[in-house]
Amino acid sequence: MVKNFTSQTQTRGEGHVVDLTPQVLEYVEQSGVRDGLASLFVPGSTAGLTTIEYEPGVVSDLQDCFDRLVPRGIDYAHERAWHDGNGHSHVRAALLGPSLVLPVSGGQPVLGTWQQVVLVDFDNKPRRRTWSLTMMGE
Secondary structure, eight states: OEEEEEEEEEEOSTTEEEEOHHHHHHHHHHHTOSSEEEEEEOOSSSEEEEEEOOSHHHHHHHHHHHHHHSOTTSOOHHHHHHOSSOHHHHHHHHHHOSEEEEEEETTEEOOOTTOEEEEEEOSSSOEEEEEEEEEEEO
8 A cells, every 4th residue: 555645834944843743743654654664854955854862952963963064155166157156055955865764663753752753944045845755555
């Protein structure tokens, strides 16, 4: 069985981390899949998906990590070509990646006790992000 879901999430940009876990749980339940995989994807080149413990300290640490690894305000070839101020956003999103696959067992995504599914918007302005979840299994 394959079921597809699409959702939109408003973001603030600049590393905004959004907890998608409640919607993911709802879609997994609606799918009727008991055992299989949940594949998530965010289109676009300035956002990514991962899992973290969604609490203020870890969220801040993740944002700080990207600030250290891929700083704003340095010379990016993307800036020279497009002058849109988001060269760092593209590089950060490429490092994180646009997709995530979760195992599903007993009708629930297999997540750790303190593990949530998050979308990180690296762009330099707010966006309405579309993301999709495809359920595969029995």
